[in-house]
Amino acid sequence: MTTGEKMIASLEEGKLEEAMKHLDETMKFGTHEEKFSLAEELHHLGFLEEAKSLYENLLEYYPGEGELLIEIAEILVEMDKEEEAVERLSELDEEDPVYPRGLLLLADLYQMQGLFEVSEQKLKCAKVLLPDEPVIDFGLAELYSETGRFLEAIRYYTALVEAGHTEFSGVHIHQRLAEAYSVGGAFEEALKHYEIALEEHLEINTLFGYGFTAYQAGFYETAIEKLESVKELDPEYHSVYLLLARAYEHDERLEESLETVREGQKQDEFNKELSFFGGRIALKLGLDSDAEELLRNALALDPGYLEAALVLNKLFFAYDKYEDVLEIAAIVKGEGEEEPQLSWDLAKAYEGLEQYKDALNHYRLAYTDFKNHQEFLLEYGEFLVEEGLRTEAVEVYKQLIVMDPSNDEWQDLIERLQD
Secondary structure, eight states: OOHHHHHHHHHHTTOHHHHHHHHHHHHHHOOHHHHHHHHHHHHHHTOHHHHHHHHHHHHHHSTTOHHHHHHHHHHHHHTTOHHHHHHHHTTOOTTSTTHHHHHHHHHHHHHHTTOHHHHHHHHHHHHHHOTTOHHHHHHHHHHHHHTTOHHHHHHHHHHHHHTTOSEETTEEHHHHHHHHHHHTTOHHHHHHHHHHHHHHOOOHHHHHHHHHHHHHHTOHHHHHHHHHHHHHHOTTOTHHHHHHHHHHHHTTOHHHHHHHHHHHHHHOTTOHHHHHHHHHHHHHTTOHHHHHHHHHHHHHHOTTOHHHHHHHHHHHHHTTOHHHHHHHHHHHHHTTOOOHHHHHHHHHHHHHTTOHHHHHHHHHHHHHHHTTOHHHHHHHHHHHHHTTOHHHHHHHHHHHHHHOTTOHHHHHHHHHHHO
16 A cells, blocks of 8 residues: 555544554655646645645646646646645746646636636637637537627637537536527527527426516516426526516416415515515505505515515505605605605695695705696696795696697696786
């Protein structure tokens, strides 16, 4: 048994001190083959410093040896010492047979650092040296996909498939193609690749991607089928519920849409968008109490959720619940949110509560943003007339005349107010 084999045996027995002793012996007296073999084994077991020491030792006997430099660089990457890894790889001789492998590792390092142009340059250099090497095509495809250059990504993924590589480094190429086509808006082409990817390997993210793409393409029945499968496979897959509820809405199956929202809330109780969407569906179904509960829940999760606040206010106005409008506005404003529609809502609420001074203040605030909004001007104008504020009312109706010069009723009202 070599000292290297003794070290591994000691490690397996938990005898660390004895193992380090055998490492020292191998470093001093072991053959080069023993050192390299032990370094590989230690690297595999996660003893990075020890493996690196052995490779460095061998490098003293074989200066500039590419295989050793790459092994050291890979260890440095695992040790989160990327800059040192780049330095070691820069020592590679361009004539070394492993130089393309070094370029690939450099490309990965630069991509990790966000230096995508440099990464692309290294991959293209490797492509020149090894034009038929699939790992280079895969690296370029992944780089272009990450940087949003999907047409180029598709070209290289397609080249891999045509060369018979439907899976690479644990990645299913048809899934990548499906995602790239989907992002590029080629939904029907994407669906073809999703079909193939799922035939090769049933994977929940692929299934969700299929459903999402079918939804984008307007194939709502297909989307529902795939998304329901996702839900059955993993009820805790939170992203599925809102998308599935939307698909049911488009398919005019509102009860099932709301039911999906309720199921989603049980799995993801802090999803404000899910509650808000459920509130909208409940309104469509005429379930106003359910709508209020869901919309209030959305606002409770995010007190600055303006969209939920404004829909709630519309519901409250339908029932003359002016105090509730004031409550909602206070919640949102308490988060520092400013929204012109809230001023308009407050004006109407205060008017409904016969608190006319407050109503006037908020009408005046809203006027700045809604002076070209006919519905607002009509409400404001009527309020001003009721309050006897004729001069302001004339200005509002003059603004309405600009929008509709043929409206004789408004013109007559202006004349009466001026008289």
